[in-house]
Amino acid sequence: MRRRKIAFSMLIAIVLSAVSFISNAQDTKSISYELRMPEPETHFFEVGMTINNVLTNPKIIDKRRLLVKMPVWTPGSYLVREYAGNVENFQATDGQNKPLNFRKVNKNTWEIDIDQIEDVKISYKVYAFDLTVRTSFIDASHGYLNGASIFMFVPELMKSQADLKIYPYEKWSTISTALPETSKNTFLVKDFDTLVDSPIEIGNHEVLEFEALGIPYRIAMYSSSPLNYDKEKLIKDYKSLVIAAETVVGETPLENYLFIVHHQPGIGGGLEHLHSTTCQTSPFAYSSERAYIGLFGLLAHEYFHLWNVKRIRPVALGPFDYENENYTHMLWVAEGFTSFYEEIILNRAGLINDEDVVKAVAGALSSAESTPGNRIQAVTEASWDAWIKYYRPSENSNNTRISYYGKGGVLAALLNAKIIANTKAEKSLDDVMKLLYNKYYKALGRGYTDAEFQMAVEEIHGGSLDYFFKNYVSGTERPDYEQIYKGVGLKVIDNNEDREKPYLGITERRGMIYRMSSEGSAYHSGLSVNDQVVSIDGNKDINFANALLSKNVGEKMVVVVNRHGVEMEFTIDLQKDERKSYSLEKMTKMNKEQEKAYQKFVGK
Structure with missing residues (x-):
């Protein structure tokens, strides 16, 4: 009996030991990244990457060769940018720092010989001297990283957790990123998508903080020159903006959020991310009301993307293929609807008024109709061809192309007007966004197809919109602006008659x-x-x-x-100026239903 008891105890110990081993193995991150920048004036980031437990990891099938890849583009900016072109001094070693044989097999892929190797260490440098929201930059004043342009990935381990340890330049004290910090300057990376989707600002920048809707927000303020702004007013307006944006869908899927704002002459634009955004503007963005509202229009656009695109998305935009173009006909919704909501959000935040919304809608209408390409290219085609056309404009672009941003915003406003009129101001485009968010993001955990998007709009509208989608969205026919806007108490004024x-x-x-x-x-x-x-x-x-x-x-x-x-x-x-220009005016005499529809249209 005793021997049996001892044997049984030993068996239990062995089982527990095995369970402990498996548990520890699971706790060990498959990949660990290190980021260094010892000489920022040379414009290089130094990246270390350790792939752990290669032999025992069931996800890695080929135990003889390991492929490591660099993305060629970044989500939100639909152009192949060939980030691997900035990579220098690629090296690979085993866990004891013994060099491993490797070769570059195509423009963005390195193949490493790993026969019987448990851990693989990789190091390389990335030249970063392009301060845009789509690329990375480092100099003596600060460092900024867009993940896709800096970090490599192992295809089999893209869904695996990783650690990122950052060693900032010795004269810098602040790291701003939406990644959760597990210990000082060490961050948890859920998967590679999250690493790409979490830009990082490093330096001595000011960080502003506030709370809204129970969520903590941070604003990383980098500037190449001193900024002159009212801190109390700025934070108040940021808070109003995020509260107003939440009213569209009615829920904020955040635990925290980071705004990275670069202030420097000659830069501009923004790029959305899952829990953060990077926006670029002038140091003089706070010097006038017009410049200030311009900045907040950019902030509203990028912040609203946390719903539209990052969660309410075309089915093609996730999970991402980082090596090839990801095609969709729906960028007119992803970007155009977001452009439309800029003014709606600012109006709800109290930063602009109803007339400003109407003026912006009219401006977008005039811009689209005065672009010759509007009669050549459908907005769905513009979305599909973004990879070869939108980011590569030529001197002839306006004659043959239309912007899916601008035209998409025009169509968003028209759909909003049609929904409001057809439902007697009981529903609006907000309800379409709510439906898409709840059904496809929350319930189904995926993006919507082109057909599903149209069905969602028609469900809220309360009737078929096939003619609208066939002729205005997939076609180049001029919408009946006059009739559509009449339904929300707006009169279309043709300014061409005066030319x-x-x-x-x-x-x-x-x-x-x-x-x-x-x-x-x-x-x-x-x-x-x-x-x-x-x-x-x-x-x-x-x-x-x-x-x-x-x-x-x-x-x-x-x-x-x-x-x-x-x-x-x-x-x-010399021939008459035939360019299109329109204004929208609120009707002078409206009944209660028309007034209600007008107020709904401007976002009230």
């Missing part, structure tokens, strides 16, 4: 033709982009804008240009 002067369609820079509109008088005259202007009607000291002041429709203009060293003469027959 009796000719339009050349020429954009000139330093005496050279830079761009030509296909709807301008000069387009079919023989003139070409890059022609150097010698004289206009015999005058060598005048530009096109001034020369046109004394001209009328039906007259001619004689232009001499230098093209590749040869002087050439062309005659332009």
Whole structure:
């Protein structure tokens, strides 16, 4: 009996030991990253990457070779950027720092020989000297990282947890990121998507803090020069903005949130992330009301993305393929609807008024209708071709393309108006966003298809919108603005009737033709982009804008240009300006239903 008891006890001990081993193995992160920046003035980040337990990890099938890859693009910016081009000094060793053989097998993939190796250590440097929201940057004043442009991944381990240890430059004291900090300067990474989706600001920047809706917020304020702003007002307005944005969906899926704001001349734009955003603006963003509201429009846009795109998303946008284009026809919703909601959110936050919303809607309408490409390219096609067109504009882009941002915002406003009118102001576009959020993000845990999006809009609208989607979304037909906006108490004013002067369609820079509109008088005259202007009607000291002041429709203009060293003469027959321009005015006489619809439309 005793021996049996001893044997049984030993068996229990062995089992417990095995369980403990398995538990410890599971607790060990599959990947550990290190980030160093000992010489920021050289513009290099140094990255260390350790892949643990290669032999015992069941996710890694091939125990002879390990592939390590660099993303070629970053979510939210639909262009292949070839981040691997900035990688230098790639090295691989085993756990005892013995060099391992490796080779680069394509533009962004390194293959490492790992036969019978338990741990693999990788190191490389990344040149980072491009301060945009889509890239990374480091100099003596600060470091900024967009994860896709810095960190590599092992395809089999993209869903595995990792640690990130940051060693900031010795003169820097502050690290700002949405990643949870487990110990000093060490952060938990849920998976590779999260690492890409968590930008990092490192330096001595100021950090502002506030709480809204029970959620802590931080604002990392980097500036290349001293900023002059009212701290109390700024925090108050940030708080109003995030509270107003929450009203669209009615729920904030956050535990915390980080705004990274770069202030520097010559930069601008923003990029959304799951629990943070990076926005870039001028140091003078606080010097005037117009500049201030411009900044908050950018903040509202990027913050609203935490719902629209990061959670309410086209099915193609996640999980991501970081090596290839991820195509969708729905960027007009992802970006266009977000653009539309900028003013709605600012109005609800009390930063602008109803008239500002109407003016912005009219401005977007005029911009779209005055773009020749609006009659050539459907907004769904613009979304699909973002990878080869939107981020690679040319001098002819306006003639053949439409922005899915601007046109998408126009369509969002129209759908909002149609829903409000058809439901007697009981529902709006907000209800579409709520439906998509609750059904596809929360209940199904996935994105929506093109057809599912249309069905969601029709469900809220209370009827078919097939004609709208077929002709205005997938087609290039002019929407019936007048009839649609009448339903929310708005009158469309055609400003084209007042235009009796000719339009050349020429954009000139330093005496050279830079761009030509296909709807301008000069387009079919023989003139070409890059022609150097010698004289206009015999005058060598005048530009096109001034020369046109004394001209009328039906007259001619004689232009001499230098093209590749040869002087050439062309005659332009001056034609009426046919560009589209519209205003929206609130109807002077409205009943209670129309007034209710108008208030609903402007976001009240």
